[in-house]
Amino acid sequence: MPFASFSSLHIFAQIAACLSFKEAAEALHLTQSALSHRIRKLEQELGFQLFVRQTRRIALTPEGERLYREVSRHFASVCHEIEDIRHQALRGTLEVGSTPTFAQHWLVPRLGRFYQRHPDLGLQLRSKGSRVDFALHPADLWIDYGDGHYPGLDSRLLLDEVLLPVCSPAYAAQHGLRENPTALAGCLLLHDVESIRQSDPHSEWRGWLAAAGLPVETGRHHYSFTHYDAAIIAARSGLGVAMGRYQLARELVARGELIFPFDTTYHQGHGYHVVTRREFSSLPRVRAFLDWLQQELEAMPDGAPTGA
Missing domain, CATH: 3.40.190.10 (Periplasmic binding protein-like II)
Structure with missing residues (x-):
């Protein structure tokens, strides 16, 4: 059935965004009574209530929340398209x-x-x-x-992307790491858990150790970080060996700030x-x-x- 005009939906979206008739009225340069009238008419045409009117505030009904998600999404698309047309793409x-x-x-x-x-x-x-x-x-x-x-x-x-260990050149020399992965047993392993969806901070290192044919027990000492950058900074400062991402670490390696001490890579998909x-x-x-x-x-x- 035909219902509300584009402008009525726009008014609804403005009110839903700030949950305030007063703020929406100021933004739209209309009176609060005019907005209330448009919303009541819109609710009548739609056949369901959009807002719950409380003592000092308003809230969206479940139906109002569902409509707002769709209206805001499509308004964004329309506004982007108008902007492209107006400004020559x-x-x-x-x-x-x-x-x-x-x-x-x-x-x-x-x-x-x-x-x-x-x-x-x-x-x-x-x-x-x-x-x-x-x-x-x-x-x-x-x-x-x-x-x-x-x-x-x-x-x-x-x-x-593939994963492989990275560390500073000095740390690799100190621990005899080059092409000697068994030497990791005496190293501090640094973990980045930023991209790990499960509560298992050791999963990337465990996957690489398996790919290298090494037992999980090879790594006994661990530090975990919630951000990749922190693990990389720690590796650059000589704290330990981080599990690096090749595409992101390759330029640091090219500048000599880090090295890949081993060739083995781990692809986790x-x-x-x-x-x-x-x-x-x-x-x-x-x-x-x-x-x-x-x-x-x-x-x-x-x-x-x-x-x-």
């Missing part, structure tokens, strides 16, 4: 979400080249360690570290994936960013991890 702002580790070690150092290609396109980068959730953290696209399973979303593999909502995947600014990412990948040097 590659103006405005591109909103990118990324895991903090990938943003700091891979993405941000390369953004200068994206700016050179698209100087009129602004960029807002949000670094979040949580799982991709466009309702909770809106963005045009996300770059996530995971297994590639994103139900209801479009995703493509950007970079595959994770990589860096670009994730978009299906209605956003064809936006010109999203396509421009994806094209630039592909060029950056093609410019990366080939080669497998080495122990040198």
Whole structure:
């Protein structure tokens, strides 16, 4: 059945966002009585209640919460499309979400080249360690570290990833680590649990030790960190041996700040994936960013991890 106009849904979304008729009225330059009238009429047309009116505040009903999720999502898509049309597609702002580790070690150092290609396109980068959730953290696209399973979303593999130990050159020399993994028995093993979904901080090291044909008991001393950067900083400072991600650690190795003391790698089925909502995947600014990412990948040097 036909119901409310676009403007009525817009008013509903404004009120739902702040849960205040007063704030919404000020933002929309309307009176509170006018907003109340529009909402009552909207509720009559829809056939269900949107808000619960309490003494000093309002709250969304379950039906109102469900409608708000859909309305806000689709309004965002419409607003993005209007912005693209109005600003000739590659103006405005591109909103990118990324895991903090990938943003700091891979993405941000390369953004200068994206700016050179698209100087009129602004960029807002949000670094979040949580799982991709466009309702909770809106963005045009996300770059996530995971297994590639994103139900209801479009995703493509950007970079595959393998794990292997990293440490400072001085620490490797002190413990005789080069091509001698049995020497790990006397080392402090550093764990990053940022990307581990289960409560098992030793899982990455245990997987690598198995891949290297070493018993789990090889590692007796452990420190765990909730962020990859902390483990890498600890390794660079000579605290111990961290389980590194090859794609993120390779430049530190190239600069001589870290080394890969062993050739053995462990693939746990994770990589860096670009994730978009299906209605956003064809936006010109999203396509421009994806094209630039592909060029950056093609410019990366080939080669497998080495122990040198």
